[in-house]
Amino acid sequence: MVLLDVRTIMVIFAMLAFMFFCLLELAGLHVGNIRGVRQWAVANLCISLGMSLAYFYTLATPGHDWAIAIGATSIAAGVSLQFTGIQAFKEERSNWQIALLFVGVFFCQNIWFGVIHPDIHSRAIANSFLLALIFAACARALLIRVDTPLRTAYWFTGLSFVVLTIVMLIRGIRMWLSPEASYALYANMPLNSVSFFISCMTQLCVTFGFLLMLNYRLISDLNKIASRDALTGALNRRRLEEEAIRLKTRCIRTGEALAIMVIDIDHFKSINDRFGHSAGDEILRRLTDVAHKSIRPDDYFARYGGDEFCMLLSSTTESEAWELAERLRQAYTQMTFKIGKESLHVTVSIGVADSASIGLEFTALFAVADQALYQAKQEGRNQVVSYSGLAKNLSGNVQCFS
Numbered sequence: 001m002v003l004l005d006v007r008t009i010m011v012i013f014a015m016l017a018f019m020f021f022c023l024l025e026l027a028g029l030h031v032g033n034i035r036g037v038r039q040w041a042v043a044n045l046c047i048s049l050g051m052s053l054a055y056f057y058t059l060a061t062p063g064h065d066w067a068i069a070i071g072a073t074s075i076a077a078g079v080s081l082q083f084t085g086i087q088a089f090k091e092e093r094s095n096w097q098i099a100l101l102f103v104g105v106f107f108c109q110n111i112w113f114g115v116i117h118p119d120i121h122s123r124a125i126a127n128s129f130l131l132a133l134i135f136a137a138c139a140r141a142l143l144i145r146v147d148t149p150l151r152t153a154y155w156f157t158g159l160s161f162v163v164l165t166i167v168m169l170i171r172g173i174r175m176w177l178s179p180e181a182s183y184a185l186y187a188n189m190p191l192n193s194v195s196f197f198i199s200c201m202t203q204l205c206v207t208f209g210f211l212l213m214l215n216y217r218l219i220s221d222l223n224k225i226a227s228r229d230a231l232t233g234a235l236n237r238r239r240l241e242e243e244a245i246r247l248k249t250r251c252i253r254t255g256e257a258l259a260i261m262v263i264d265i266d267h268f269k270s271i272n273d274r275f276g277h278s279a280g281d282e283i284l285r286r287l288t289d290v291a292h293k294s295i296r297p298d299d300y301f302a303r304y305g306g307d308e309f310c311m312l313l314s315s316t317t318e319s320e321a322w323e324l325a326e327r328l329r330q331a332y333t334q335m336t337f338k339i340g341k342e343s344l345h346v347t348v349s350i351g352v353a354d355s356a357s358i359g360l361e362f363t364a365l366f367a368v369a370d371q372a373l374y375q376a377k378q379e380g381r382n383q384v385v386s387y388s389g390l391a392k393n394l395s396g397n398v399q400c401f402s
Helices: 006-028 037-056 064-089 096-116 120-142 150-177 190-227 237-254 268-275 277-294 318-333 362-378 387-401
Strands: 258-265 300-305 308-314 337-339 342-344 348-354 384-386
Touching (some): 037 064, 064 190, 096 120, 120 150, 237 258, 237 300, 237 308, 237 362, 258 268, 258 318, 258 362, 268 277, 268 342, 277 300, 277 308, 277 318, 277 337, 308 318, 318 348, 318 384, 348 362, 348 387, 362 384, 362 387
Parallel strands (some): 348 384
Antiparallel strands (some): 258 308, 300 308, 337 342
């Protein structure tokens, strides 16, 4: 049976890890505020240096035991940085204490079994189990519920860490059960060649998986930028119309009602003219904050244009939409805006309608809710008007005229 040379595997992987370091460093310059990329870049550098040290000091020369211990610790530091990089990528607080503890324990046991009381067999067993532990922690951090398409990248990377965990456990157990004299770190024996080869190839899969995670995150962030209003953070008109089509299909299938709310800030132009556009921008942002606190996860709030906003409410009747609109109006009216030395209270007018009598077509729903909004403006502003109430009044006026 022809076995791959362990040193050759280590050199090839050291070169590949260094290339991944360069790639991730370049990627880090263009990923904006996505965290964790730099940690993964440095992780690959540490792994590359660790593999290089472990190879170039394999001869029985003075200091080679220290070089191997430092090389192994460098690899452990790289895996620890992958762990903290995963947490940073997920927008979580990085557990640097755990990472430093792991590297410290790894270094101490390598010094103990490599320099103070040389025992290559015990050192290899301890390294295998410690690496299995940190690989398992990485897998646990990634094998979670997450929205697609990020789920594919998370699970691919997480399962790669699972493979590494299993390989290290098998290696540690096999060495635990084998005689001490039968093991040598660089011997071309099946245990070494197979475990090193699988570990190196899987580590490449891990880095590829992170690049996949990064790619999906960038696509997701670009989609968010393209679908949101830059000033307020609310959805933009195009995204709202796309969601309206999706909700229409869903309501046809389930028979649920779809309600709409059109919101307009009262006297917004005069506020802009009097206090300036910065004050107007703050008023728009504060309305968005109030709306986001009022809506449910399945509702959609968007800036439709200028100072006009629109909200789609799934599984909601017109009367329920009216109650929500009234709460929103009151919450916003009670807010106080400090503009220089002046205090300002801003009001909104809202028109609501639902699909019961209008249908599920977005343009028709928006048109009748806009009519109700116009009526609210005509009647003095700072109020909520429903389209059904407006229609009854119009019908009553027609009958009286007849």
